[in-house]
Amino acid sequence: MLTRSLRWRLQLWLACLLVAVLGGFGFTIYQLQRVTVFAHLDEQLARRVAAVSGAVRGGTPPLPGAAPPAKEHFRPHDFAMTPELSALFDATDPDGLSFVVWSREGAVFKRSTNAASDVVRPSRAGSMDTRVHTLTRRGHREAFHFTELGDGVQVGRSFGPEAAALHRFAEWLFAAGAFVFVVAVGGGWWLTSRAIRPLEDIGAAASRISAGNLSERIDVTETHSELGQLAAVLNSTFARLEAAFERQKRFTADASHELRTRLAVIIAEAQTTLARRRRARRYRETIAVCLDAAQQMRRLTESLLALARLDAGETPLPRTIENLARHVSSCVDGVRRLAEGRGIDIHLDLQTAHALANPQRIDQLVTNLVTNAIHHNRPAGEVRITTRAEHGWALLTIADSGPGIPAEDLPRVFERFYRADRSRSRANGGTGLGLAICKAIIDAEGGAIDVASRPRGGTTVSVRLPGPASAAA
Incomplete structure (x- = not known):
């Protein structure tokens, strides 16, 4: 031992x-x-x-x-x-x-x-x-x-x-050597204990963290020493770990809440309908409500599965050089009926912009962003979409005329299940995962995404995707 x-x-x-x-x-x-x-x-x-x-x-x-x-x-x-x-x-x-x-x-x-x-x-x-x-x-x-x-x-x-003199000299040498040995070993024990004490503190803190106390941190006294720098790095790692666990707990709680809400709707409608005999029209209405709740659950599980695959870093999808303007035009055609139903006008200013990305992910990204702009818009509002190439990047901008996002909520718009207006988003069938999925896609494709907004001034989402020059690199 x-x-x-x-x-x-x-x-x-x-x-x-x-x-x-x-x-x-x-x-x-x-x-x-x-x-x-x-x-x-x-x-x-x-x-x-x-x-x-x-x-x-x-x-x-x-x-x-x-x-x-x-x-x-x-x-x-x-x-x-x-x-x-x-x-x-x-x-x-x-x-x-x-x-x-x-x-x-x-x-x-x-x-x-x-x-x-x-x-x-x-x-x-x-x-x-x-x-x-x-x-x-x-x-x-x-x-x-x-x-x-x-x-x-x-x-x-x-x-x-x-x-006899040599024997006495040997005894003196032995005594002197024993004294030096004891002093050196004692001094070495003191120095070793002093040097290892930070490692013991690190180990004790790690043990407490592994036991579940994620808020535990290592006391850093000598910040300029090697062990002090190690402790600082570990504290930073523990902080990120705590934040990740908190996000995971919040994510799990939010996902459970969303699923439980829709299940509660289905159960309540079914129990109410089965409580007594009703007309056929009432049964059809109940089935329609249950179907809508089930479809919302399906969209939620699909979104969760997409995020899980992106987080797991599965085998990267093949990237090809795609015309971003063509994908935007196709995706807008797919959601135009939704926009017309809400009285939203979509204005396109599409210039050729080639991006090195996976076409399926481009379609998912554009569809999520355009759908989000339609849902969070004012009645009879408008959505303006532009594409262009600039400095080796393919740029996509989507601006709506909605109520905007408060400044305090902007840093959290890419968090999962985060909603600036929770009641409105749930009423529109949203899951709170759209922008989180967009952020995960952009990170996987090596691009960047940014959101700018002001109250009652609309929201603008800017996306950058790597251009064809990235293929040579």
């Missing part, structure tokens, strides 16, 4: 990195210290080897660090310890400095009283090898040297004090 937490994964990575870095650093420092300690010890041993070797060669023993005597002075002699040479060794300390001298024949020639009894004469690398060599044996550090005549000199000392 811990490995699933981002905070713990970061901490584990930090801890592993710290262990590797501190371990490597500590090992390197320890080795450097060990080399330094043993180099110092070897230097002490080498100086005493030189002093004893000088005494073996003959002449005054050279002081530590002094040059050896010249080669012509080399001669075997009886080895005797001088006070100066004895001062370099502590014969009373078993772990102190000791020496052993072998003759060229291999016999022990001289030894200090604290030298081990089982010391073995080291082997010589070559007959002319006079270098000082060191070795470690049974807790002692030893330096040995052979003179030019073959006499051997070995000086040794227990390195227990150095080992």
Whole structure:
């Protein structure tokens, strides 16, 4: 479970990195210290080897660090310890400095009283090898040297004090490393927690939103940081999501209301008619009312289905280059009887305007807009329709002489089931989906639609559809 937490994964990575870095650093420092300690010890041993070797060669023993005597002075002699040479060794300390001298024949020639009894004469690398060599044996550090005549000199000392010092140094390194590790891990936990806290807030807000609280938002304190920008984007997304859910709820409620109203009409007419025997004419009137309500329900379901298909983004219908003026003329012929029944005059000013669009959608768009202009017009009013081509676009304008749309309602005219005058629209058989379908068609075809209106000054709908040049793009 811990490995699933981002905070713990970061901490584990930090801890592993710290262990590797501190371990490597500590090992390197320890080795450097060990080399330094043993180099110092070897230097002490080498100086005493030189002093004893000088005494073996003959002449005054050279002081530590002094040059050896010249080669012509080399001669075997009886080895005797001088006070100066004895001062370099502590014969009373078993772990102190000791020496052993072998003759060229291999016999022990001289030894200090604290030298081990089982010391073995080291082997010589070559007959002319006079270098000082060191070795470690049974807790002692030893330096040995052979003179030019073959006499051997070995000086040794227990390195227990150095080992104890190195052990204390290792403990100090471990303590220092542990302190740095604890401080670094603690600081890393604090920094990680501080960095991840916005992510936890985002997750908690998302959980509350998924539980149904769509009004929940993420508290953004650092707007300029990466997480602040992410929170701002998510808040914007949540706001759009809430608005979409609200529209969906309103859409569902409105659709249910429209269907329920028409069903109520059918049920009421049927119940009233079946309550007692009536004349044939009354039955015909009832059936006509029910038929009209059923047709309104059919138009509503067809509109809902059209919107659902447009929203779902189904396979795009094929687009061809169409003459918008020809489609407008054909659609106006189809609704002219409706206009004449309401005393509405339709004036056409059609210029050739080619659009790259699906012909079925063009017909549906024009029919909806013209029908809407007829329904929302004053008696004996007029509708003016123009088409033209401009800057690579096909333009369609439909203007009526109706009462107009209040300014506060204009931003919502493309919302589904929205009506500026609900009673009048329902009385005319409208569903409140005409302009919403037109907007969905325009969006699917890559065009634009705009509505301008003023009270008692009529309404003008302007449509732009992409021209033939869009086919090459």
